[in-house]
Amino acid sequence: MLRPIYLSEEQKTLFGCLVVTIANDRQKQEKMDILDEQMDSLKEIDRAESYLVCSMYEEAALTALSVLSQLLEDDGGVVEDFENERYNIIESAAMVFVQSMRQLQRTAEMLKELKELFGSVTAIPFQVFLTSVCFQIRTLHPMLNAFLRNFLLTLNMWTVNIFLSRS
Numbered sequence: 755m756l757r758p759i760y761l762s763e764e765q766k767t768l769f770g771c772l773v774v775t776i777a778n779d780r781q782k783q784e785k786m787d788i789l790d791e792q793m794d795s796l797k798e799i800d801r802a803e804s805y806l807v808c809s810m811y812e813e814a815a816l817t818a819l820s821v822l823s824q825l826l827e828d829d830g831g832v833v834e835d836f837e838n839e840r841y842n843i844i845e846s847a848a849m850v851f852v853q854s855m856r857q858l859q860r861t862a863e864m865l866k867e868l869k870e871l872f873g874s875v876t877a878i879p880f881q882v883f884l885t886s887v888c889f890q891i892r893t894l895h896p897m898l899n900a901f902l903r904n905f906l907l908t909l910n911m912w913t914v915n916i917f918l919s920r921s
Contacts, residue, residue, distance in 0.1 A: 796843060798817060798847075806854055814853075819851055848878070848882040861886075
């Protein structure tokens with residue numbers, strides 16, 4: 755049978771400080787783990803950008819795709835906080851992917867791949883979506899109109915009716 759332990763007020767205070775210190779250390783470690791993960795992702799994106807600059811487009815696309823898959827898997831495919839560093843990392847990786855796909859002349863697959871990665875057209879970072887649409891306009895891909903309509907309808911933009919009536 756366990757016997758109760760009686761602590762003096764001073765011991766209770768010290769014990770309370772110890773518990774708070776341990777909790778703070780855990781929070782610091784969690785933040786450090788997140789920073790380490792972000793640094794690893796940034797290093798991979800930097801490598802993908804280097805591949806892109808060196809005209810190694812397949813390697814750039816695969817590296818960016820790998821980073822995106824990992825980050826989106828961790829987030830459950832949802833990226834909403836535009837001020838978040840993680841969002842910026844995801845957006846950077848997606849831009850490298852889009853540019854690589856363009857150089858590989860695979861613009862027809864671009865939006866389909868992005869939609870699969872992000873789960874929906876509206877989950878794709880806007881700048882990435884816009885860039886991929888611009889690349890597809892140049893190639894006049896027929897799926898572009900359907901993707902664009904879906905994007906605008908899902909965002910409930912007030913200009914949707916005007917846009918659809920003119921197209």
